[in-house]
Structure formats: structure tokens, C-alpha cells
Amino acid sequence: GKTTLLNRWLRERQDLAVIINELGDIGIDQHLTGESRVPVTLLSGGCLCCVIQGTLSSTLRNLFMARKNGELPPFSTLVLETTGAADPFGVTAPLEQDPWLQKRFFCQSVLTVVDALAGTRSLERHPEWLEQIHAADALLLSKTAQC
Structure with missing residues (x-):
């Protein structure tokens, strides 16, 4: 699903920076993205929307400054x-509340990946996923070939 899509983008585009959020303290997804010249930052230890929200703001600031100082390759798109x-x-x-970030970043779109095999069953177990679908500018159905 998400990691497969991210890997595709990493192969096709070099103007990306990526932030991967993991609930646990040990990240796995950043290793699944393979070899890439695109900067990948891991934020682990909780969910960005609540537990480690302040970490996103500081990470965005650090990415911007590293790019500006030539420490990172230029990027025009940030994938979170x-x-x-x-x-x-x-x-x-944070993008809406922090004036410094507002001048440098904006949310172009929210993409939600939905597992076509487990979709409705997953929604019953995880009602918070309805919020993701509601907030999405686009939905991507994964595993459709297996349906």
C-alpha cells in the first residue's frame, strides 16, 4: 500500500524529501524504501497528530534549513x-498554526491509501480511518488485482 507507492515515487522522482512516522520506537518503513538519494527522515515513538506533534514542526524547520545550507539536495515536494x-x-x-512554516510549506493534498481487500472490515475495527477518508483529496485503492 503506502510503502509500495512511496517506493514508486522514490524511483521516479529525485525532487522529494520524505518524513516517515512510525508508532513504535523502531522504524521499519524507512528501510523498506531501499536505496535512494532522496532524504528520508524517521519520526518514531508515537503518532504525529497527537503524541509527537511538536516534533513535526522542528523536523520541517531542520529540513528547510538543511536544504537552504546545501546539506540536503534540493526538493520541491515533501511526502509525509x-x-x-x-x-x-x-x-x-502545525502548517496552519506556525507562521514560519506557513511561509515555507503548504499542504498540497492529502492522499489516503485504502486496502481494497480489507476496506470495510478495517473500518469497523478502526473508525478513525473514516476521518482519513473524509480528509482525503484523493483515495488510492491498493490490492485491487487481488479482488
Whole structure:
């Protein structure tokens, strides 16, 4: 689903920076993205929308400054891969509330990946996923070939 899409983008585009959010203290997804010249930052230990929300603001500042100082390759697009439990409105809040970030970043779109095989069953177990669908500018159905 999400990691497969992210890997595709990493192969096709070099103007990306990526932030991957993991609930646990040990991240796995950043290793699944393979070899890439694109900067990948891991934010672990909780969900961006609530537990480590302040960490996103500081990470965005650090990425911007590292790019400006030539420490990172230029990027025009930042991809934020959140956990499956993330509230999109909570994740985008720092962009709306921080004047410094507002001048440098904006949320172009929210993309939600939905597992076509487990979709409705998953929604019954995880009602917070309805918020992700509601907030999405676009939905991507994964595993459709297996349906």
C-alpha cells in the first residue's frame, strides 16, 4: 500500500524529501524504501497528530534549513507518510498554526491509501480511518488485482 507507492515515487522522482512516522520506537518503513538519494527522515515513538506533534514542526524547520545550507539536495515536494492511525487534521495543524512554516510549506493534498481487500472490515475495527477518508483529496485503492 503506502510503502509500495512511496517506493514508486522514490524511483521516479529525485525532487522529494520524505518524513516517515512510525508508532513504535523502531522504524521499519524507512528501510523498506531501499536505496535512494532522496532524504528520508524517521519520526518514531508515537503518532504525529497527537503524541509527537511538536516534533513535526522542528523536523520541517531542520529540513528547510538543511536544504537552504546545501546539506540536503534540493526538493520541491515533501511526502509525509503517517501511521494508519493518524488524524490528518492533527498532522496538518502545525502548517496552519506556525507562521514560519506557513511561509515555507503548504499542504498540497492529502492522499489516503485504502486496502481494497480489507476496506470495510478495517473500518469497523478502526473508525478513525473514516476521518482519513473524509480528509482525503484523493483515495488510492491498493490490492485491487487481488479482488
